[in-house]
Amino acid sequence: MPTDQELLQGELFAPRGTDFVRCPARAVPYWRINMIIGNCWLGAFIAVPTWLIAILWQDSTWWWMALSAVVVPLGVWRWFREKTEWRITGYYLGPEQLWVRGGLGDRSLSVAAYGRIQNCDVSSTFWSRKFNLATVRVNTGARSYLSIQSIDPDEAARIRDLLADVALKKGVQL
Amino acid sequence: MSDTIVSGRLHPITPVRRTWLFITSLAWIAYGQREGIADLHDTIGYGWMSAIAAALVALMAAMGAVAWLKTSFRLTADQLDFQSGLTHRVHRCFPMDQIRTVDVSRPVWARFIGVASVKVSTQAENQTIGYLSRRDAERICENVQRILHGEMPDTAKSGEGVLARVDSRMLALSMLLNAQMMITLSVTLPLALWPYLASEEVWSLALVLPWLRSVWKATGKKFPAQHGWTVHETEAGFQTRRGLFNKTEHTWQKNRISSVTLHQPVLWRSRDWVQVKAATVGYAESTVLPVGSRCQAEKLMAGLLGVESLKVLDNLNPVPRRARWCTPFRKACGYTETDLFVAGWRGLFLRQEITVAGTGRVLAVETSQGWWQRRHRLADVNLLLPGGPDVEIVHRDLDEAAMIADRMRGRVLDQTLQANPIRRIRLSSGARTAVRLPADPKES
Numbered sequence: 001m002p003t004d005q006e007l008l009q010g011e012l013f014a015p016r017g018t019d020f021v022r023c024p025a026r027a028v029p030y031w032r033i034n035m036i037i038g039n040c041w042l043g044a045f046i047a048v049p050t051w052l053i054a055i056l057w058q059d060s061t062w063w064w065m066a067l068s069a070v071v072v073p074l075g076v077w078r079w080f081r082e083k084t085e086w087r088i089t090g091y092y093l094g095p096e097q098l099w100v101r102g103g104l105g106d107r108s109l110s111v112a113a114y115g116r117i118q119n120c121d122v123s124s125t126f127w128s129r130k131f132n133l134a135t136v137r138v139n140t141g142a143r144s145y146l147s148i149q150s151i152d153p154d155e156a157a158r159i160r161d162l163l164a165d166v167a168l169k170k171g172v173q174l
Numbered sequence: 175m176s177d178t179i180v181s182g183r184l185h186p187i188t189p190v191r192r193t194w195l196f197i198t199s200l201a202w203i204a205y206g207q208r209e210g211i212a213d214l215h216d217t218i219g220y221g222w223m224s225a226i227a228a229a230l231v232a233l234m235a236a237m238g239a240v241a242w243l244k245t246s247f248r249l250t251a252d253q254l255d256f257q258s259g260l261t262h263r264v265h266r267c268f269p270m271d272q273i274r275t276v277d278v279s280r281p282v283w284a285r286f287i288g289v290a291s292v293k294v295s296t297q298a299e300n301q302t303i304g305y306l307s308r309r310d311a312e313r314i315c316e317n318v319q320r321i322l323h324g325e326m327p328d329t330a331k332s333g334e335g336v337l338a339r340v341d342s343r344m345l346a347l348s349m350l351l352n353a354q355m356m357i358t359l360s361v362t363l364p365l366a367l368w369p370y371l372a373s374e375e376v377w378s379l380a381l382v383l384p385w386l387r388s389v390w391k392a393t394g395k396k397f398p399a400q401h402g403w404t405v406h407e408t409e410a411g412f413q414t415r416r417g418l419f420n421k422t423e424h425t426w427q428k429n430r431i432s433s434v435t436l437h438q439p440v441l442w443r444s445r446d447w448v449q450v451k452a453a454t455v456g457y458a459e460s461t462v463l464p465v466g467s468r469c470q471a472e473k474l475m476a477g478l479l480g481v482e483s484l485k486v487l488d489n490l491n492p493v494p495r496r497a498r499w500c501t502p503f504r505k506a507c508g509y510t511e512t513d514l515f516v517a518g519w520r521g522l523f524l525r526q527e528i529t530v531a532g533t534g535r536v537l538a539v540e541t542s543q544g545w546w547q548r549r550h551r552l553a554d555v556n557l558l559l560p561g562g563p564d565v566e567i568v569h570r571d572l573d574e575a576a577m578i579a580d581r582m583r584g585r586v587l588d589q590t591l592q593a594n595p596i597r598r599i600r601l602s603s604g605a606r607t608a609v610r611l612p613a614d615p616k617e618s
Binding site (some may be wrong): 011012013015096097103105106107108109110111112113115116140141142143144146169170171172173174 | 455537538539540541542543544545548553558559560561562564572573575576577579580583586587590591593594595
């Protein structure tokens with residue numbers, strides 16, 4: 001198993017002086033359930049049109065089913081990689097900046113100064129509530145958001161209040 | 175030779191006005207020969223008849239367009255020139271000392287579509303020049319009357335503050351040289367016609383309608399919307415004026431621009447034409463100049479972001495050679511950076527884009543890396559801007575990307591801390607509101 005330093009490619013995703021907080025371990029089964037639901041949708045998305053084509057061609061073979069079964073090995077691979085994603089995903093509330101890291105295949109590290117924060121909100125879905133998790137979404141006025149995903153709801157509320165307060169004190173014009 | 179005071183072409187509606195008699199005559203003849211047409215239909219079928227009719231209409235439209243391109247007017251201090259005709263060329267010249275009166279005429283239907291004609295009365299004859307846009311007609315009339323009264327023509331009005339002007343020919347050519355659009359339309363036409371060719375059922379030609387809609391959206395709809403595009407310099411910043419039928423103006427405030435994007439499709443490169451787009455909060459990436467020379471684009475950019483911004487257009491830092499495994503357009507990618515500005519160069523399919531932004535406008539810094547980039551030790555750095563497009567520094571070496579991101583984070587933080595904070599005041603009810611601190615204490 002690669003070390004954290006190897007996983008995060010050194011300075012690129014783990015700059016010096018940062019100490020990222022990981023999300024709770026129960027986020028892993030939550031992501032796995034999300035992944036299964038997503039893969040079921042993907043399988044259906046492939047199966048329905050291919051099945052219709054097979055009917056139109058009066059093809060009695062089961063090639064369409066084999067095609068849609070591609071999602072199974074994909075899901076198995078993803079199932080075992082969720083733990084790696086958990087090791088990468090995290091946030092760091094620095095003295096002047098908010099740092100958010102995440103992703104498995106496509107990794108990202110987003111950093112915004114507190115003075116640039118416009119608003120932040122907390123949200124939770126049906127499944128995330130079952131796992132007692134919530135997401136904080138921070139808007140800086142740019143097209144994309146900074147998302148602190150799958151954290152404890154109390155922690156999410158604390159971060160929201162903290163960011164709202166610090167943005168109020170340090171906020172600058174866009 | 176005197177300087178030109180007003181010049182241009184007639185309004186594009188003119189060929190339509192001139193050909194209505196011809197089209198009506200054709201329709202009348204077709205009605206008279208309806209039995210012959212019915213026989214023709216039995217012989218060749220609806221498909222070919224529709225194709226012939228479409229070709230005739232296209233031919234007439236093309237002839238009208240060419241005739242319109244060959245028609246122009248020009249007013250100088252000495253004379254008013256008018257040239258017209260496609261096969262039979264006519265050049266009318268009205269010396270100023272021969273002109274008695276000049277009037278603007280606007281019939282009801284011309285008022286409805288916003289055009290006018292100019293009636294020039296000389297000692298020998300009365301001549302009508304039409305149809306012109308209302309503004310051109312009024313300027314001709316006003317300036318001729320000034321000259322006749324011995325006053326100086328109002329040349330300042332026509333040229334003052336105009337930074338760039340896009341003529342119709344350049345605009346039409348730039349649309350035709352859009353390779354992406356041409357390829358899309360060329361590929362989709364056989365697909366649209368395939369059902370008809372396979373079934374020979376006339377109703378299946380209805381599938382061509384979406385294709386015609388795409389053609390219209392890409393050319394016919396865009397051309398009148400962007401016709402007569404001018405960029406004026408005002409006290410606030412820049413003002414763009416455009417439109418053939420619907421006139422639209424938009425003002426760009428200099429201190430509100432978050433980024434400027436220079437866009438160059440592949441077929442424009444030989445002419446070095448550039449499209450300039452700018453972004454402000456709530457008005458992301460709108461066109462400032464649909465097509466113009468590199469010099470005009472740089473002039474606009476210097477006006478919008480400051481002269482310093484031009485420095486980022488030189489000394490491109492190329493991406494590493496191994497980036498060729500991640501993008502086929504490696505040579506078009508790169509980035510440049512100065513103390514105040516940063517530019518991201520991206521080569522996309524059949525076009526190149528350079529996005530320039532002041533580092534003071536950057537809201538957040540994002541480092542990203544896909545799994546394929548990870549295999550080649552590459553990463554992207556995105557600088558997020560308010561509402562508009564982001565500056566994307568793509569396919570950099572891993573260590574270099576880390577350094578760029580670190581430098582940008584520091585710079586953005588410094589500028590955020592140095593910026594004037596928004597002062598909040600507490601209202602009596604307990605609610606808080608924001609008040610901008612004035613930069614100068616005297617203002618308060």
